Amino acid sequence: MIKVAVNGYGTIGKRVADAVSCQPDMEIIGVSKTKPGAEAYVAKERGYPLYIADIGKKDAFIKAGLEVAGSVEEMIQKADIVVDATPGGVGEGNKALYEKYQKKAIWEGGEEHELAGFSFNSSCNYDQAIGRQFARVVSCNTTGLCRIIKLIDSVFGVKKVRATMVRRGGDPGDIKRGPIDAIVLNPVTIPSHHGPDVQSVLPHISIVTSAMIVPTTLMHMHFINMELKNPATKEQVIELIKAHSRLGLIEKSTGITSTAELKEFTSDLLRPRGDLWENGIFADSLSVLDGTDLYLFQAIHQEADVVVETVDCIRAMAGDVKTAMESISITNKAVGLTAIR
Amino acid sequence: MIKVAVNGYGTIGKRVADAVSCQPDMEIIGVSKTKPGAEAYVAKERGYPLYIADIGKKDAFIKAGLEVAGSVEEMIQKADIVVDATPGGVGEGNKALYEKYQKKAIWEGGEEHELAGFSFNSSCNYDQAIGRQFARVVSCNTTGLCRIIKLIDSVFGVKKVRATMVRRGGDPGDIKRGPIDAIVLNPVTIPSHHGPDVQSVLPHISIVTSAMIVPTTLMHMHFINMELKNPATKEQVIELIKAHSRLGLIEKSTGITSTAELKEFTSDLLRPRGDLWENGIFADSLSVLDGTDLYLFQAIHQEADVVVETVDCIRAMAGDVKTAMESISITNKAVGLTAIR
Structure with a gap:
């Protein structure tokens, strides 16, 4: 099982967490939020361990009835791969952390190509992502x-x-x-x-x-x-x-x-x-x-199309599934993507 | 002075009436409405004689404090040219009336090209409109x-x-x-x-x-x-x-x-x-x-760009001004069109 952490449980992050958690070869080991709120309650409801960026804010989460599993830095250490779905431009600042713990990381399209040095799309360049440490799923x-x-x-x-x-x-x-x-x-x-x-x-x-x-x-x-x-x-x-x-x-x-x-x-x-x-x-x-x-x-659909691509990207970087066709098939089946017609 | 009637005093018609009334060679002899309302009050305020399609509705106008000059058919008889700015598709039904009184008429882009047999744009084909009975100003x-x-x-x-x-x-x-x-x-x-x-x-x-x-x-x-x-x-x-x-x-x-x-x-x-x-x-x-x-x-600007074209079209059909450049210049000066930069 590929251990996945979602850093930034927002519009994209919460969807990636759900898509990852239903894959046969992946599990969510944690998601992160900066403050309590509706999405943090959803994470709790789904059973995703909740990590927080600023551990000084732990009391606010506890007060809101939300259990805190630890800091984002602790979450990263437990993961094989981190999906960085923090707001555009913020993810750049997290690179040092991923490098520090020698973790694989995926950024979303809000970040520049140069940050990861590789931009991913399942249908175009899956094989080039195999085994990589860093990738960016395009917007x-x-x-x-x-x-x-x-x-x-x-x-x-x-x-x-x-x-x-x-x-x-x-x-x-x-x-x-x-x-x-x-x-x-x-x-x-x-x-x-x-x-x-x-x-x-x-x-x-x-x-x-x-x-x-x-x-x-x-x-x-x-x-x-x-x-x-x-x-x-x-x-x-x-x-x-x-x-x-x-x-x-x-x-x-x-x-x-x-x-x-x-x-x-x-x-x-x-x-x-x-x-x-x-x-x-x-x-x-x-x-x-x-x-x-x-x-x-x-x-x-701005909230959705990159989610399945991100799942494929995780799988390519983990390295066990060698072809796009195989990964896309696994991902689609797990999330329930069947022809809309 | 070219006597212009505006059949249909709505979004385009009210603007055409104002643009015509400030031209040195044109005057508004009447505008038409199907029922009382804010635009009918504006026509009164501007001093445009108000004609109505269904003379049976005269009482409703009188009751609303709006003077009625007569029927649309009477208005047409007084005009040299009718600008038909009735809702798209409605203008077609008025053609027989314009033919009956041998009046020139202009439709707007909501009508089909075939209705007038000629589609007009000042910058493209002004000279082909000279002396015509019917024209359509494209949308x-x-x-x-x-x-x-x-x-x-x-x-x-x-x-x-x-x-x-x-x-x-x-x-x-x-x-x-x-x-x-x-x-x-x-x-x-x-x-x-x-x-x-x-x-x-x-x-x-x-x-x-x-x-x-x-x-x-x-x-x-x-x-x-x-x-x-x-x-x-x-x-x-x-x-x-x-x-x-x-x-x-x-x-x-x-x-x-x-x-x-x-x-x-x-x-x-x-x-x-x-x-x-x-x-x-x-x-x-x-x-x-x-x-x-x-x-x-x-x-x-959907409400405005055809207005100055309609004024040029009136002038071309009336026949006295022979070039687009001359008409455009007169129209622009009269309405106050100067470079926006």
């Missing part, structure tokens, strides 16, 4: 881009990608973020950081990205154009997507045309927290014009 | 696309346009529309109607468009890519935009990165209703990659 949007670009590139060859990300303003529980009534260019400049970030996983891909933030919480939406090297048909692309377990196909017959209806659907399917771990590709949007000009819309 | 988004595409095409040649429209869910006063928390594909299929609509004005342009609706009210946002036939530089494109009075350039130094900040700016400039009649092109977004691959973001 939700980059994960969604990498999955579909890699697939299309491997079959038809991709000459150029142009992608526009319409991003949610904040997560559903995040009441402090905006905008309330604006379309915000983030950034104004072209390209957004997503293009270079895709290249941290797929260095040979020519890609230009742009990004906006809008007043919604449920999911991001991507509009992607790929100029192909070789002709494709819509039917061929649909079949490829159907055969890829991390690419979900939203059929026209569902009547789903938006992020909100899609979230309702994954909730009705009783996915934990209504999570969409796959890319949500709209079948009816998929178009190949002039033989080599591919277009599609895909919804990306 | 706000198509207007915004036509302006910039025509300019770039005329100087560098446009090989292919790919444009994504992130559209506002409803106008600020429209409390019945959504979405509240979703990104809605509208339509799911590629292309959206905007591409073909651009071709109704610029038939030779190869263009693929996509469109989403988001929970905001202030403006649409376009992300546009143009593959050019001949190389361009960012500086050249900026200079061309600066020289075009219907293309506004939002400089980096303003700090504006969103539709909301832009609306605040046009309101501070004391534009009537804070209207942005021009395309709001973000200077910092303008990029030319690989010499011939142009990218930009532009904000399009």
Whole structure:
């Protein structure tokens, strides 16, 4: 059993903890919080030992009825691998601690590529993660881009990608973020950081990205154009997507045309927290014009798609499972990822 | 003086009435409403004779303190040109009336091209509107696309346009529309109607468009890519935009990165209703990659950009002013359109 600690039990961390705890080859040895609150109660309810960054705050946890197993430093010593899901930019400061105890560590997409020196996506470079000490699972949007670009590139060859990300303003529980009534260019400049970030996983891909933030919480939406090297048909692309377990196909017959209806659907399917771990590709949007000009819309659930990637990354770094296909299959089965159509 | 009637005094109609009434060569002879309400009071306050579609409802207007000048049919008889700004799809039913009295009429972009047989944009085909009986001013988004595409095409040649429209869910006063928390594909299929609509004005342009609706009210946002036939530089494109009075350039130094900040700016400039009649092109977004691959973001104020186009269309159809440049100059001066930078 791979002993996993989750440093930062928030939006991503709590999902990673649940996904890890149902894997046959992994166990959660602890999760960390900086202060008591709803998520700390959930950790207690799940039976995850709770560690805290500042041991001086132990009394506040005790007072709130929350048992404290120890300090984050103690948690790290007990783990084989630490998933650092602390807020973007914070994880960098923890590297020294992981190095001190010679532990493997995974950061999420809020950190820079250079921190880990390796950016991970299950469908693109699983084998390069085998046995590594450090890795970074790319952000939700980059994960969604990498999955579909890699697939299309491997079959038809991709000459150029142009992608526009319409991003949610904040997560559903995040009441402090905006905008309330604006379309915000983030950034104004072209390209957004997503293009270079895709290249941290797929260095040979020519890609230009742009990004906006809008007043919604449920999911991001991507509009992607790929100029192909070789002709494709819509039917061929649909079949490829159907055969890829991390690419979900939203059929026209569902009547789903938006992020909100899609979230309702994954909730009705009783996915934990209504999570969409796959890319949500709209079948009816998929178009190949002039033989080599591919277009599609895909919804990306910002809270969920990196969770299954993180599980695969743990497995690759632990080193026992040698292929992406095998790990993805184990991960999917354990969390209950089956085709949404 | 060109006698103008505005059939449908709503979001667009009330703005057209104000823009017409300040032109040196035009006057408003009447506006129409179907029922009393805030906009009818504004018409009274402005001194526009108020006509009503259903004369049986006259009592309701009288009771509300609103004088009724007569029926819509009577209004049409008094006009040289009718601007039909009734809700999309309704205007079609009025064509017989305009034909009966042999009046010139202009529809807005909510109606089909075929209804008028001619789609208008001041910067693209003013001369083809001269003396016509019927015309359709293309929708706000198509207007915004036509302006910039025509300019770039005329100087560098446009090989292919790919444009994504992130559209506002409803106008600020429209409390019945959504979405509240979703990104809605509208339509799911590629292309959206905007591409073909651009071709109704610029038939030779190869263009693929996509469109989403988001929970905001202030403006649409376009992300546009143009593959050019001949190389361009960012500086050249900026200079061309600066020289075009219907293309506004939002400089980096303003700090504006969103539709909301832009609306605040046009309101501070004391534009009537804070209207942005021009395309709001973000200077910092303008990029030319690989010499011939142009990218930009532009904000399009759905309530405003077609208003000045409609005024030009009236002038072209009346026939006295023979060039777009002359009409645009008169229109801009009269409404107070000066460079926003």
